[in-house]
Amino acid sequence: MKKEIFIYEEDKDTLRFLRSFFRGRDDYSAHFIKRDEKALRRELVEKRPAAVIVNSPDGLEHINPSEVECPVIAMISGNVTNGIRSVVKAGVEYYLLSPFYKEDLEYKLKVAIERKIWFENLYREKKDLEALIELTYLVSSTLNPKEVLYLVVKKIPEIINVTRCSMISMGVEEQRYAYVVSTFEDPKITNIRLDLQKYPEIRKALTLKKPVIIKDAMKDPIMKEVRDIIAPIGIRSIVVIPMVFRDEIIGTLFLRTSRAGHTFTEREIKLCTAIANASANALYNAFLYDRVEKEKTRLERLAITDYLTGIYNIRYFYNRIDEEFSRAGRYNIPLGCMMFDIDYFKKINDTYGHRVGDIVLREFAQLVKRHTRKPDILARYGGEEFIMLLPETSMKGAIAEAKRLRKVIKEHQFKSLKEKREITVSIGIACSPDEKIKSCDDLITLTDDALFTAKNRGRDQIVVYPPLEESEK
Numbered sequence: 001m002k003k004e005i006f007i008y009e010e011d012k013d014t015l016r017f018l019r020s021f022f023r024g025r026d027d028y029s030a031h032f033i034k035r036d037e038k039a040l041r042r043e044l045v046e047k048r049p050a051a052v053i054v055n056s057p058d059g060l061e062h063i064n065p066s067e068v069e070c071p072v073i074a075m076i077s078g079n080v081t082n083g084i085r086s087v088v089k090a091g092v093e094y095y096l097l098s099p100f101y102k103e104d105l106e107y108k109l110k111v112a113i114e115r116k117i118w119f120e121n122l123y124r125e126k127k128d129l130e131a132l133i134e135l136t137y138l139v140s141s142t143l144n145p146k147e148v149l150y151l152v153v154k155k156i157p158e159i160i161n162v163t164r165c166s167m168i169s170m171g172v173e174e175q176r177y178a179y180v181v182s183t184f185e186d187p188k189i190t191n192i193r194l195d196l197q198k199y200p201e202i203r204k205a206l207t208l209k210k211p212v213i214i215k216d217a218m219k220d221p222i223m224k225e226v227r228d229i230i231a232p233i234g235i236r237s238i239v240v241i242p243m244v245f246r247d248e249i250i251g252t253l254f255l256r257t258s259r260a261g262h263t264f265t266e267r268e269i270k271l272c273t274a275i276a277n278a279s280a281n282a283l284y285n286a287f288l289y290d291r292v293e294k295e296k297t298r299l300e301r302l303a304i305t306d307y308l309t310g311i312y313n314i315r316y317f318y319n320r321i322d323e324e325f326s327r328a329g330r331y332n333i334p335l336g337c338m339m340f341d342i343d344y345f346k347k348i349n350d351t352y353g354h355r356v357g358d359i360v361l362r363e364f365a366q367l368v369k370r371h372t373r374k375p376d377i378l379a380r381y382g383g384e385e386f387i388m389l390l391p392e393t394s395m396k397g398a399i400a401e402a403k404r405l406r407k408v409i410k411e412h413q414f415k416s417l418k419e420k421r422e423i424t425v426s427i428g429i430a431c432s433p434d435e436k437i438k439s440c441d442d443l444i445t446l447t448d449d450a451l452f453t454a455k456n457r458g459r460d461q462i463v464v465y466p467p468l469e470e471s472e473k
Contacts (some may be wrong), residue, residue, distance in 0.1 A: 002025075014077050018075075083097075162257045179191050201222055217237065317387060334394040335391060338401070428451025
């Protein structure tokens with residue numbers, strides 16, 4: 001491709017020399033500009049030539065070399081002293097003195113343009129390095145995998161011009177679909193499913209476990225089967241880079257960038273690869289931390305959960321009742337406690353077996369949990385007995401809640417019981433403040449006593465402490 005050279009010169013002898021020099025050249029294309037300062041500035045901004053040749057001192061009066069993004073070569077054909085003084089004043093590095101020689105101009109042009117390219121590459125590499133350092137710092141400052149992923153896909157479009165930039169994940173056993181887990185357009189966009197039949201470049205990256213570069217999607221044989229799909233979009237070049245840490249693809253994550261109009265340059269491909277490599281360590285640490293935190297949460301959950309029913313265990317319940325009883329006393333607010341027992345549960349075990357009995361217990365617990373108010377605390381007390389704490393709930397509210405749950409349980413058809421056999425419960429309730437309730441143990445004991453009374457009176461009923469005139473049936 002020819003390098004365009006702007007010439008701003010009026011001296012006839014100099015123009016004759018320049019026309020002769022550029023005539024028939026395969027490497028340069030000369031563009032002669034008439035003496036028009038506005039036209040010159042406009043051309044320099046719009047076309048960005050490889051170099052500008054200008055007369056000194058007259059021509060330098062119409063151009064500021066420090067504002068021109070290309071080398072300036074001054075031609076001094078008149079008063080040499082004035083010409084050199086103008087060159088020095090303007091800070092122009094390259095100039096020729098009359099008489100002019102083609103070899104001299106050839107050398108000056110070559111050196112000036114090569115130096116310009118060298119500085120541009122150096123500046124670009126500096127910016128790329130700064131971007132890598134900044135990204136490394138950013139991704140190392142968080143242990144949130146989603147945030148790391150978004151930082152990576154957000155940074156790349158800031159450095160190079162891309163149509164799309166996203167992180168893609170694929171399960172270990174999944175072969176048909178992949179998922180977009182992060183995209184530069186919006187951090188909230190995630191888990192978009194991709195049919196891999198339409199993404200042969202991702203399939204190839206999965207197979208090779210190394211970067212796949214598609215320079216021209218309309219010509220590359222890899223994209224042959226999907227050309228009709230991507231043609232209307234105008235995508236020209238695609239880069240898919242596996243995120244690798246210690247020879248292992250991290251969760252089968254891929255950085256996929258695409259561009260419309262023209263192909264990615266070698267520098268851009270290297271930059272994307274460098275970003276992927278620089279981020280892999282931080283991403284691995286983030287995933288590891290996330291896994292540890294999830295395992296920690298799981299273990300903490302197991303410590304407070306009843307293994308059979310999946311609801312809170314009695315240890316957690318005792319911790320919470322201590323807190324709620326203290327709070328109720330401090331702020332003089334009511335605290336309700338409800339205990340219920342599955343009626344004739346032994347018959348279920350005897351008829352269907354203990355395995356079915358366990359299934360019924362779990363289904364029962366989950367049923368009650370689904371219909372429990374958010375502030376209330378449900379736990380397994382032991383065997384087929386359950387206990388519930390009702391913060392800021394008076395006796396009237398506790399009775400209403402007990403009636404509602406009793407109705408829900410009676411109307412539910414348990415899947416593990418073949419016959420349409422209903423399950424009923426006996427419920428005991430106690431509430432503080434009460435003169436006999438001095439501690440949380442008193443609250444539990446009186447609730448248990450009320451439950452015992454309900455069972456002795458024939459079951460399938462609600463009994464409260466202090467006793468009402470009639471039991472709730």
